Amino acid sequence: MAHWRETGKGNIGCIVGLVLLAAALLIGIRVVPTRLAVAELQDYCEREAEQASLPRFTDDKITDAILIKAVEEHLPVKKEDIKVSRDQAQVRVEVRYRVVLDLLVYQYNWDVEHKVERTLF
Secondary structure, X not given: OOHHHHOOOOOHHHXXXXXXXXXXXXXXXXXXXXXXXXXXXXXXXXXXXXXXOOOOOOHHHHHHHHHHHHHHOOXXXXXXXXXXXXXXXXXXXXXXXXXXXXXXXXXXXXXXEEEEEEEOO
């Protein structure tokens, strides 16, 4: 009676496997480039904060540079999302924004926050 299972004629497992593979590919295609762009912006914020002690790097120039990098990475960052502040000893860079990941059947709102603190020399 269960002879059909032994001969490999069950197609349900194959269909389920293909659907899961397609879903994983869709998520990978939609999410991975955005994750890489967010990581690249984090690294850029850290580099800008490290250079903040140089005389030509004012708070406005750092803000503009981060905004340009966000536009290059196709991230939805506005100028008011970027806060650069400094005191006698440290510079702080804070960027907060929301990325909407469209997964066809679901939209995920990812709240991203980059916080960098560096000592001024």
